[in-house]
Amino acid sequence: MADNILIFDKIEKGLPTLTNSQKKVADYILKNPMQAAFSTIDEIARIVKTSTTTVVRFALTLKFTGYAELQKNLQEYLKIKSGPSVKLEMNFHNFENRNNLITDIVRQQLDNINITYANLSDNSIIQAAKKISSARHIYVFGQRSCHCVSHYLAYNINRILGNCDFIYNGNLDIVEFLHRISKKDVVISISFPRYITQVVNFTALAHKRGAFIISVSDGYLSPFASISDILLSSETLSKNFHNSMTSSMLIADILIGVLTDQNRNKAKTNLKDADKILKGIQSNANL
Template sequence: MGRADDLIKRIQDNYAKLSKSQKIIAEYIINHYDKAAFMTAAKLGATINISESTVVRFANALGYNGYPELQNALQELIKTKLTTVQRLEMTEEKDEIAVLNNVLKSDIENIKETLHEIDKEDFKKVVSKILEASKIYIVASRSSIVIAEYLAFYLNLIRGNVSVVKPGVSDVFEQILRVGENDLVIGIGFPRYSKRTVEVLKYAKTQRAKIVAITDSLISPLTSVADEVLIAKSHMASFVDSLVAPLSLVNALVVAVGLKEREKVADTFEKLESIWDEYGVYISKQG
C-alpha cells in the first residue's frame, strides 16, 4: 500500500474525475478522517446520505481493492495523530454485545493480516539471532511492556540472560549501558510510538548490537534502525490498541526458539516441575 498519507494524494489526484456523490465522500473523509476511519461502508454512506455501493465504488475509483483496503489506509493515516481522548470520542457503540463482536472481529482480522503479510524468512532470521545472542535486551514502553515481559519470561526459561529495558528506578540507558556487538536488542513499539524506545535502539546500534523491531508497519520509526523487522498488525477497534496479533507473533517466536532447543527446554521444565511440586507453586490436581 505504500505510505499512509498516500490516501490523501490519491484523493487529490483523482478528485476531478470523481462523480458528484464521490466528491462528497472525498470531502467528508478529508474533513473528518478521524471519524470515517472506523465507519463501515454502510455507516459512512448513511452519514452523508449516499448509498453503500457508491462508497465501495469510490474506494475502487481511488485504486483500492474494495472499501476495507481504503479503511486500512485511513486508519494508518490517523493512528499516530490522534490522542486517546479523540479515539474515545470516535467510539460510538454503547451496546456491550456490539462492542464484544466488533473488538473480537477486529482482533481476528489483525491476526489474519499478520499471517498473510509477515516475511517468513525474516521470522527465521530472528529466531536464529535469538539463539545466537550472548545477551538479549527487550526494549518497550507503555502498553508494549506487556508483550516485552511475556517474551522475556519465556526466553529466560529457554535460554536465560534476557532482560526487559523499561522505565523504572534506573534510567533506560543505564539498563542497556553494557550492550555490545554480540548482543541482540529487540524493540517493541506500536502507535502511538514511544520516542524513548527509538532512542534506546539508536544507542544500541552505535554499540554495534543486532537490532530487531517488532512493530505494526514498515513506516514505523522503529524500522529505521532495525536489522530485521517483524510486522504485526494492530488496527484499533476503539481507543484501546489491539495487541492480540503482536502477542500471537511473540508466542510463535517463543515456540520456534523452544523447538530449536528442545532437549535443553525439556531438561529445564523437568527441573521446574520438581520445584513447583516441592514448593506447591500450583494447585495440585487432587486439590
Template structure:
C-alpha cells in the same frame, strides 16, 4: 504515492466535481474518522453515492478506494490523540454488540498477521536471538506488558536476558551501556509509537547490535532502524491497544526458540521441579515445628 494525501487533495481541489468536493472537505476536516469508513459509509456521510467515492480515489491516483483508505491510515498512524481514538472507536462501534465486534476484530488481526508475516524474517529473528551474546528487550507503555511476557519466558531459556525498564530515557541508555556487536535488542512499539523506544533502538543499531523490531507497519519509525522486522496488526483507532496479534506472534517466537534450545529448556524445568520439591518438603517441616 509519496505525497501526503491531504496536500494532494488541497492541490487538486479546483478540479473536483461538486460531489468530490464534499468528500474532499470532509476528509480534510475529519481525516481521523474518514480513514476508518467504508466507501459506502463515507458516501452516506457526505450525501454522495458510493461510486462517487470510488471515482474520487481514482481521481487522486489511487488503485481503488482501499488504497486511498490505506494511505489515510498510514498518514495518521502516529497522530491520533487519545480523544480522537475514543471518538473514532465510538463511531465504528455504534449500536453493535461490543463483545462480538472487539473479539471478531482481534480474530481478523491474527489472520492478517499470519498471512503477512515474512517467514524468512521470522526464521532469521529466531536464529539471531538464539546466537546472541546478550538479549535486550524493550517495550514502553502498553508494549511493556509484551516485553515483560517475552522476558519471563526468555529467562527460562537463556541466562543472558535483560528486560529494559524505561521509566526515563537516561535510565534506558544506562541499561544499554554495554550493548554491542553479537548482542540483539528486541524493540516493541505500536501507535502511538514511543520515542524512547526509537531512540534506544537507534543507539543499539549505532553500537552494532542486531535490532529486531516488533511493530505494526513498514511505516513504523522502528522499521528503518531494524535489522529484522516482524509485523503484527494493531488497532490504531481504539483507545485500548489490541495486543492479541502481537502476543500471538511473540508466542510463536518463544515456541520456535524453545525448540531450538530444547535441551537447555528441559534442564531448566528439571532444576525448577527439584527446587519446588525441596521447597515443599521445607514448608512441611516448618509447619510441623
C-alpha cells in the same frame, strides 16, 4: 494496509491531477479528517458546495473504487495514528445501534491475527530465533501497553536461554544498558503508535552500537523499520481506544515456540534447574 497508512500522502500527491472542485473536496478532507471519515457523500458535497458526482470522481481519480473505500481507509488511518481519545470517539460512531459488540470485538481480534500471520515470514521468524539463540545477551524493551507482551517474551526467553533482560520503567537506566550492549547482543523492541520516543531512541542507539535489532511494530512505515535488522509486523486495530496486543502476543508465542525447538537441551536443563531451585525455596519456607 498500505493505502490507509498513506492516504493523506496519496491525496497530497494527487492534487495536481484534480479539478478545482475536486481540490475543494481534498482540502476539506485534509483539514477535517474526523468529520470526513463519518460524513455522507451528500453532506460533504453540501459543505464544500459541489456535487456528489464530484466527490465520487475525486475518489476514483485517487485510484479508489469509490468514496466508500476512501472513507474506510481514512477511518482506519485515524484508528491507527490517533491518540486514545480520538480512537474512542471514532469507535463510538461505530457503536451506535450495535447489538453484537462482543462478537465484533472477537472478530476484530481474529482479523488482526489472520492479517499478522499472513504478513509473517517463516524465514524472518527462524532467523530471529537463531540470532536470539546465538546472542551473548538479549534485551527486550517495551513500555506502557507493550509492557505485558515485552515482559512475557523476556521472561520466557530467559527461562529457555538464561541470558535475557527485560527493560521497563522501573529498571530503566539507558546509560547502564547501552554501556553493556555490543554487536554480540540482540535487542528486541516492541512499540506501536503513538511510538514512545524513549523506546525509539534506545533502539536507535543500540543499533549504532552494533546490536542486532528485532522489532515488533506496525509495519514498514514505523520508525523502527530503518533501525531494525528484522521487523515483525503486527496488526493492532481494536474496537476501543487502545492498540490491541493480541497479535503481538501471537508473535511472542511463535518466537518462544521456535526458540524452544532450536534449544531443546538448554531449555530442558534450565527449566529443570529452575524447578530444583523453586522446590528448595519452598522447602526452606516450610521449615
